[in-house]
Amino acid sequence: MGEIVLAAKCTHVPTMLMSEQEGPVKGARQGAIDGHFEIAHRAKELGADTIVILDTHWVINAGFHINANDRFEGLFTSNEFPQFIQNMPYAYSGNSDLGDAIAKEATERGAYTLAHKLDSLELEYGTLVPMRFMSRAHDMKVVSVAAWCTVHGHDESRIVGEAIRAAVEASDSKVLLVASGSLSHKIWPNKDYAANNGTFTISSEFNRQMDLHVLDMWQCGDHATFLKMLGEYADFCCGEGSMHDTAMLYGALGWDTYDAKCEVVTEYFPSSGTGQTNVIFPVQ
Numbered sequence: 001m002g003e004i005v006l007a008a009k010c011t012h013v014p015t016m017l018m019s020e021q022e023g024p025v026k027g028a029r030q031g032a033i034d035g036h037f038e039i040a041h042r043a044k045e046l047g048a049d050t051i052v053i054l055d056t057h058w059v060i061n062a063g064f065h066i067n068a069n070d071r072f073e074g075l076f077t078s079n080e081f082p083q084f085i086q087n088m089p090y091a092y093s094g095n096s097d098l099g100d101a102i103a104k105e106a107t108e109r110g111a112y113t114l115a116h117k118l119d120s121l122e123l124e125y126g127t128l129v130p131m132r133f134m135s136r137a138h139d140m141k142v143v144s145v146a147a148w149c150t151v152h153g154h155d156e157s158r159i160v161g162e163a164i165r166a167a168v169e170a171s172d173s174k175v176l177l178v179a180s181g182s183l184s185h186k187i188w189p190n191k192d193y194a195a196n197n198g199t200f201t202i203s204s205e206f207n208r209q210m211d212l213h214v215l216d217m218w219q220c221g222d223h224a225t226f227l228k229m230l231g232e233y234a235d236f237c238c239g240e241g242s243m244h245d246t247a248m249l250y251g252a253l254g255w256d257t258y259d260a261k262c263e264v265v266t267e268y269f270p271s272s273g274t275g276q277t278n279v280i281f282p283v284q
Contacts (some may be wrong), residue, residue, distance in 0.1 A: 001170075001171060001172070002169055002170065002171040002172055002173040002174060002175065003169060003174055003175070003283075004165060004167045004175045004176075004177050004252060004283050005046035005047060005048050005174050005175065005176065005242060005283060006039070006042055006043050006045065006048065006176050006177070006280065006282075006283060007176075007178070007179075007249060007252065007253060007280070007281040007282075007283055008039050008176070008178050008179070008278065008279060008280050008281060009178075009179045009181070009245075009246065009277070009278070009279045009281065010035070010036065010130055010178050010179065010180050010181075010278050010279075011032050011035075011182060011271075011276040011277060012057070012125060012126050012129040012130055012181070012265070013029065013032065013129075013182075013271045013272070013274075013276055014078065014084035014085050014125070014127060015028065015131065015199060015227075015271060015272075016029045016032050016033055016132075016133065017085060017088070017132070019033065019210065020033075020082060023113075025199065028176050028199075028200070031266050031267060031269065032266050032269070032276065032278060033133050034197065034266070035265040035266030035277075035278030036133035036137075037133060037134070037136070037276065038121075038265045038278075039134065039265065039278065039280060040133075040136075040137035040138040040140075040176075041137050041138065041142070042280070043134075043176035044137065044138035046174065047174045048138070048140060048143040048174045048175060048176040049140060049141060049173055049174050049175075050095045050098060050140055050142070050143060050173045050174070050175050050176070051130075051131070051134065051140040051141070051142050051143070051175070051176045051177075051178060052098070052102075052131060052143045052145060052164060052175050052178070053126065053127045053131075053143070053145065053178045053180050054145050054147040054177075054178065054179045054180060054181075054244075054245035054248045054249065055078075055123075055124050055126035055127045055144050055145065055146060055147050055148070055180050055245070056126050056147045056148045056180060056181035056182075056240045056241030056243075056244070056245050057124035057126035057127075057148060057180075057241075058124045058126065058127075058145075058146035058147065059126050059146070059148040059150060059241075060142065060148065060149055060150065060152075061150050061151060061225075062112060062151065063112045064093060064103075064106060064111055064112065064113040064114070064145075064146065064149070064152070064156075064157075064160055065100045065104035065113065065114055065115075065116065065145075065146040066103050066115045066143065066144070066145050066146070067094075067116055067121055067123060067143070067144040067145075067146075068094060068095075068096045068098075068100055068101055068103070068115035068116060068117055068143060069094045069096065069116070069117045069118065069119065069121070070094045070095075070096045070117065071092075071093060071094060072090060072091070072092045072093075072094060072123055072142060073090065073091040073092075074089075074122065075087050075088065075089055075090075075184070076088045076089075076090060076122065076123070076125065076128055078125055078270075079242075085125055085129075085202055086278070088128065088132070090123070090128055090131065090132070092131060092135065092141070092142045093141045093142070094141055094142055095141040095142070095143050095173060096117060097171065098141075098143055098168065098171050098173050098175075099115045099143045100115045100168060101170065102115070102143070102145070102160075102163055102164050102167040103115035105163035105166050105167045105170075106148055106160045106163035106164075107161060108163075109155045109159045109162065109163050110156075111157075111159040111160050112119060113160065113163070123142075123144055123184070124144070126147075126180040126181065127142065127144040127180065129148075129180075130180055140176065141173075145160070145164070145248065147179070147180070147181065147241050147244045148240075148241035148242075148244070149241065149242060149244040150242075152242070152244065152256050152283075154230060154231060154242075154243075154244065154247040157244040157247035157251065158247050158248070158250065158255060159204050159251065160248050160251060161247065161248035161249060161250060161251020161252040161253075162251045162252065162255075163251075164177065164248065164251070164252045165251075165252040177249065177252055179245035179246050179248065179249040180245060180247045181239075181240040181243065181246070181272045181275065182239075182240045182257065182271075182275055182276050183207075183210075183211040183215075183239070183275040183277065184202070184204065184207035184210060184211050184237035184238060184239065184274060184275040185237070185238045185239055185240035185274045185275075186203045186204050186207055186237070186238040186273055186274065187203065187272050187273045187274060188201075188203045188223040188272060189203075189271035192215075193272070193273075198272050198273060199271065199272060200270060200271070201270050201273070202270035202273055202274070202275060203244070203273030203274075204237075204264075204273075206237075207238070207275060208275060209234075209269070210233060210237050211237070211268060211275035211277075212268065213267060214226060214233065215264060215277065218261075218262040218279060218281075219261055219262050219263070219264065221259045221260055221261040221262070223256065223259060224256040224257075224259070227250060227255065227256050227264065230247065237275075240262070240274070249281065251281065254284065258281075258284065259284075260281065260282040260283075261282070262279050262280060262281050262282070263279065264277060264278070264279050265278045265279065265280055266278035266279075
């Protein structure tokens, strides 16, 4: 019988890659990188063989979708930030059986979901950035779930999360579940970016205060209250991918019955106007 052994909400900012390169950002994101290492180390200790990543950089406009290929390999250049992520090599094994099982389970529960095995369907950097660092600490198979959901409700994403847990538990896989996305996500307007040292600042004090309040709620285990405000938080604070990754995460953890106290492993930091962190959600 399989299980989700660990869950986390993780940043995937491109400056994590730049932090390891010569230039003005060198070393600036070491805390975020170390947080990814810590999560992967713990997953290794718990016996995880697969990472399921809920990717807010994979945009979808109908249904839900899973990249369930058995092998991912190539060179990735971001079409959003080609100056930041370019020609990044990657090579990971997939877990096709689990991806198929999640799609089948979610569809049966009422959230129509398709699993795909297409070499031409690239991974997005919401998956590739966490894998670039976590794979150094622990080699895991990858399943990528689209979580930039443009015409979907959080109630549907909750079903997908519930299906992930059910499919994992019916499998022989031990899984690290990662919601890959920011907290608030209001990127600086282009004309204001440089003037506000945009790489290292947040664009809204209201968003920063809300992010810090949410982190307090998570650390106190007050998830039931957070879920009552999830929709408005995602709307008013421009949650990345409308925070469907977070809805899926909570669906897998038990929704408003989940009451574990979270652990912040990377101190909250602003990036290009957005609010970022790495947080461990213990699995009950």
